[in-house]
Amino acid sequence: MSIIEVTNLTKYYGKSRGIVDVSFKEEEGEIFGFIGPNGAGKSTTIRLLLSLIHPTSGSARVFGKDVTTHGPEIRRDIGYLPSEVFYYEGMKVIDLLKYSASFYGKDCTERLHELSEYMELELNRRISDLSYGNKKKVGIVQGLLHSPKLLLLDEPTAGLDPLMQRKFFDLIRKENTRGVTVFFSSHILGEVQRLCTRVGIIREGRIVEISDIRTLQQDNYKKVNVTAAGLDQATFALPGVTNVQVEDGTLHFFFKGDINAVLKKLSSLKLSDVTIEEPTLEEIFMHYYE
Amino acid sequence: MNIFIRELKANLKSLLIWSGVMLLLILVGTAKFSAYYNNPSMLAILDTFPKAMIDAMSLKTFNLTTVIGFFGLMFLYFGLMGGIAAAMWGSDIISKEERDRTVEFSLVLPVSRSRVITAKALAALVNCVLFVLVTWGGSLVAVQSYKPDQAFYDYLTLEMEAMFVLELLFLAIGLMLGCVMKQYKRSGSTAVAIILTAYFLSVMSGMQEKLDFLKYFTPFKYFDAGELLRSGKMDAVYLFISAAIIVVSVVAAYWVYNKRDLYI
Numbered sequence: 360m361s362i363i364e365v366t367n368l369t370k371y372y373g374k375s376r377g378i379v380d381v382s383f384k385e386e387e388g389e390i391f392g393f394i395g396p397n398g399a400g401k402s403t404t405i406r407l408l409l410s411l412i413h414p415t416s417g418s419a420r421v422f423g424k425d426v427t428t429h430g431p432e433i434r435r436d437i438g439y440l441p442s443e444v445f446y447y448e449g450m451k452v453i454d455l456l457k458y459s460a461s462f463y464g465k466d467c468t469e470r471l472h473e474l475s476e477y478m479e480l481e482l483n484r485r486i487s488d489l490s491y492g493n494k495k496k497v498g499i500v501q502g503l504l505h506s507p508k509l510l511l512l513d514e515p516t517a518g519l520d521p522l523m524q525r526k527f528f529d530l531i532r533k534e535n536t537r538g539v540t541v542f543f544s545s546h547i548l549g550e551v552q553r554l555c556t557r558v559g560i561i562r563e564g565r566i567v568e569i570s571d572i573r574t575l576q577q578d579n580y581k582k583v584n585v586t587a588a589g590l591d592q593a594t595f596a597l598p599g600v601t602n603v604q605v606e607d608g609t610l611h612f613f614f615k616g617d618i619n620a621v622l623k624k625l626s627s628l629k630l631s632d633v634t635i636e637e638p639t640l641e642e643i644f645m646h647y648y649e
Numbered sequence: 650m651n652i653f654i655r656e657l658k659a660n661l662k663s664l665l666i667w668s669g670v671m672l673l674l675i676l677v678g679t680a681k682f683s684a685y686y687n688n689p690s691m692l693a694i695l696d697t698f699p700k701a702m703i704d705a706m707s708l709k710t711f712n713l714t715t716v717i718g719f720f721g722l723m724f725l726y727f728g729l730m731g732g733i734a735a736a737m738w739g740s741d742i743i744s745k746e747e748r749d750r751t752v753e754f755s756l757v758l759p760v761s762r763s764r765v766i767t768a769k770a771l772a773a774l775v776n777c778v779l780f781v782l783v784t785w786g787g788s789l790v791a792v793q794s795y796k797p798d799q800a801f802y803d804y805l806t807l808e809m810e811a812m813f814v815l816e817l818l819f820l821a822i823g824l825m826l827g828c829v830m831k832q833y834k835r836s837g838s839t840a841v842a843i844i845l846t847a848y849f850l851s852v853m854s855g856m857q858e859k860l861d862f863l864k865y866f867t868p869f870k871y872f873d874a875g876e877l878l879r880s881g882k883m884d885a886v887y888l889f890i891s892a893a894i895i896v897v898s899v900v901a902a903y904w905v906y907n908k909r910d911l912y913i
């Protein structure tokens with residue numbers, strides 16, 4: 360059974376597009392990256408999964424149950440971290456967390472304190488006095504304190520300083536090794552690359568690609584950097600070579616195809632340096648968006 | 650239960666402010682009344698007022714030199730304030746979650762939307778009950794120096810019952826607006842606009858015979874203080890209309906809120 364199963368999911372807000380015909384599956388224990396620029400439909404998808412909004416057509420199932428009919432039951436095992444967190448301003452952090460915990464029918468006190476300590480959260484401050492980043496920390500603790508089986512993260516790192524981001528990623532990884540499934544939406548590819556096993560790329564409301572992060576990087580392109588005397592644009596005029604750039608006597612290009620062709624060409628040159636590497640997701644991503 | 654208690658706490662300040670204003674109104678009212686009390690020359694002054702004004706303020710029904718008469722006049726303010734407070738509580742308790750964007754927290758918790766409405770409506774209802782009790786208690790204390798008779802106490806009880814029905818009515822309408830309206834920011838002001846319109850309709854229907862039919866459209870005429878004094882009870886037809894409006898509003902609130910998208 361898939362943890363998330365989305366089938367031809369479509370959402371229009373009146374006439375404006377949310378998402379169109381989105382289908383994907385996420386299996387138990389996966390960390391699924393959901394990448395796309397702002398406005399592509401990432402948040403719409405997540406809000407549909409949480410039944411905050413209802414689909415125009417298509418369906419979504421979480422833990423095998425339909426989201427529109429089994430919302431409360433499904434949400435019992437979901438932890439959600441939105442990109443911007445909003446809580447009742449007048450409440451103290453500890454009261455808000457206890458309030459949140461009271462809905463899950465189990466004792467979360469120990470975990471509450473554990474997580475708060477880990478995230479360096481001050482429990483006695485009022486929500487209204489917190490900075491953006493500190494509110495985000497409250498969001499992380501609140502999203503995790505009931506030990507959810509599925510984490511929905513919507514651009515979760517916004518507002519966190521690099522140190523906290525790293526702590527947060529470690530936390531997510533730790534949760535994942537305990538068997539928690541993670542759905543991670545982001546427009547920052549670096550973080551998706553660090554964390555995710557599989558990615559879906561969404562653009563203008565539609566899924567353009569779903570693949571294993573390794574296949575996306577390995578099977579497609581190699582990034583080649585060559586430094587040698589007398590290089591120009593035409594030196595590597597081979598089939599499969601794209602994005603050729605010359606910069607300070609170094610030639611950069613992407614290559615897709617039989618790598619031996621490139622190696623052969625390389626061996627005929629007098630090189631001072633060469634690297635052949637996997638392109639970053641960022642570079643592949645730009646390719647999808649060109 | 651947790652939502653209910655949180656809402657009670659969150660609305661306590663509003664209840665205290667409304668109660669304070671109500672007590673102040675009663676205090677100022679009874680202070681002014683001391684000038685009318687057992688003072689026939691005041692009646693002569695009232696007789697010189699234009700007829701339209703007398704009708705608009707329904708002054709002719711009441712003998713303002715008695716405690717009963719004076720509280721007949723005061724009911725207007727009780728009803729108006731009770732209605733406005735209830736409508737604001739009803740609409741705000743739902744729409745504030747979208748306004749403050751906390752809906753992305755509160756409705757991601759494992760609760761159904763119906764459970765949220767029920768808990769919140771009950772919290773607002775408790776506020777309404779307490780508001781009536783404050784008004785009642787304040788009135789009882791304020792009139793002690795005039796040593797009113799049993800007839801006054803009976804009438805005050807009836808007034809408080811009528812105020813409560815008005816509160817229920819506008820609470821239900823406010824709740825519906827909060828649940829149904831797309832422009833959640835306006836649900837509170839819409840609720841108040843409806844009340845003020847209803848109030849002016851009731852004033853107009855009192856001023857002109859031709860406009861008498863308007864009385865069915867304004868809850869303030871359902872429970873007219875003069876009528877309550879004359880008959881000694883609330884009109885069954887109007888009670889029925891009120892109940893119907895309440896049921897329709899509440900059903901619409903649950904139905905639409907369960908179906909609609911939340912605005913985030």
